[in-house]
Amino acid sequence: MLGLPGMRAVRRLRSCYRWLDDRLGIDDALGKSVLHRTVPRQANFSFCFGGLSFLLFVLLFVTGCFMTLYYVPSVDHAHDSVDFMMYEVSLGAVVRSAHHWSASLIVVTLVIHMARVFVYGAYKRPRELNWMTGVALLGLTLASAFTGHLLPWDQKGYWATKVGAHIVRSTPWLGEYLYAILLGGPEIGAVTLVRFYALHVIFLPITTVCLLLAHFWMIRRHGIKYDL
Numbered sequence: 001m002l003g004l005p006g007m008r009a010v011r012r013l014r015s016c017y018r019w020l021d022d023r024l025g026i027d028d029a030l031g032k033s034v035l036h037r038t039v040p041r042q043a044n045f046s047f048c049f050g051g052l053s054f055l056l057f058v059l060l061f062v063t064g065c066f067m068t069l070y071y072v073p074s075v076d077h078a079h080d081s082v083d084f085m086m087y088e089v090s091l092g093a094v095v096r097s098a099h100h101w102s103a104s105l106i107v108v109t110l111v112i113h114m115a116r117v118f119v120y121g122a123y124k125r126p127r128e129l130n131w132m133t134g135v136a137l138l139g140l141t142l143a144s145a146f147t148g149h150l151l152p153w154d155q156k157g158y159w160a161t162k163v164g165a166h167i168v169r170s171t172p173w174l175g176e177y178l179y180a181i182l183l184g185g186p187e188i189g190a191v192t193l194v195r196f197y198a199l200h201v202i203f204l205p206i207t208t209v210c211l212l213l214a215h216f217w218m219i220r221r222h223g224i225k226y227d228l
């Protein structure tokens, strides 16, 4: 199938990998323990959705990082910088669209993942903490979608944020404080945009990665529940 040049390239790649593996021990650390496990017979399609959610998160992370190269979090330039990304930067529209669609799709895959876990009773002892970190991960994903919406600084984002902020404001007793903390003032403005940007690209992703590590650690510790 591969021609002679192809075979040579594969051999060269293999020897590069062996060189690296000798020095870093990648196979011992990862390969045998994580990547070479067999999928049990009982696993079915519904077990894909945790992994799919993870894949979408990685895609959001990578496309998001690339967008920070062009996006400017200021009321004067945010909208223009997104426009510039869409129409002037090569592959900018692809990267932004991948971010936009993954943000919607991850909510769908997470709901199906939750439903699978619930139906299999995998939230019960000893996996309670895994369910709890899952709930927090769902909250963080929704918070990322909420803060991301304002960033293009368009009508849709502005009014969606207004509705969300007023829902927060209706919290009993603490509503006014939470509203002021969220917006950084009495109205949506320059401080809100910077605040949402910082939350979106620093605070929320770091917290999500930490919780994902805990989530995966517990999956390794307890195994996946395959029987109903």
Ligand code: HEM
Pocket (backbone or CB within 6 Å): 057, 060, 061, 063, 064, 065, 067, 068, 071, 082, 096, 099, 100, 103, 106, 140, 141, 144, 145, 146, 148, 149, 150, 151, 152, 200, 201, 202, 205
């Ligand atoms: C669960 C994770 C995430 C979700 C759900 C999410 C969601 C969103 C959404 C809904 C938008 C608005 C997109 C649009 O209007 O087309 C957005 C924009 C943006 N996001 Fe994210 N995001 C996530 C992670 C990240 C990360 C990790 C970064 C960077 C480190 C990032 C950087 C950006 C930037 C720079 C924008 C502004 C550009 C634009 O509006 O298209 N995002 N995000």
Ligand code: HEM
Pocket (backbone or CB within 6 Å): 046, 047, 048, 049, 050, 051, 053, 054, 055, 057, 110, 113, 114, 116, 117, 120, 122, 123, 127, 130, 131, 132, 133, 134, 135, 137, 138, 141, 212, 215, 219, 222, 223, 224, 225, 226
């Ligand atoms: C970004 C978010 C999330 C990612 C990337 C993720 C990823 C995963 C993966 C890959 C698994 C292995 C089994 C499978 O895929 O079905 C898993 C298991 C699990 N997840 Fe999630 N998950 C997330 C959110 C959630 C949510 C929202 C919940 C529930 C509220 C949850 C609860 C659980 C539980 C209880 C298990 C253990 C299941 C078992 O042992 O059979 N996860 N997660």
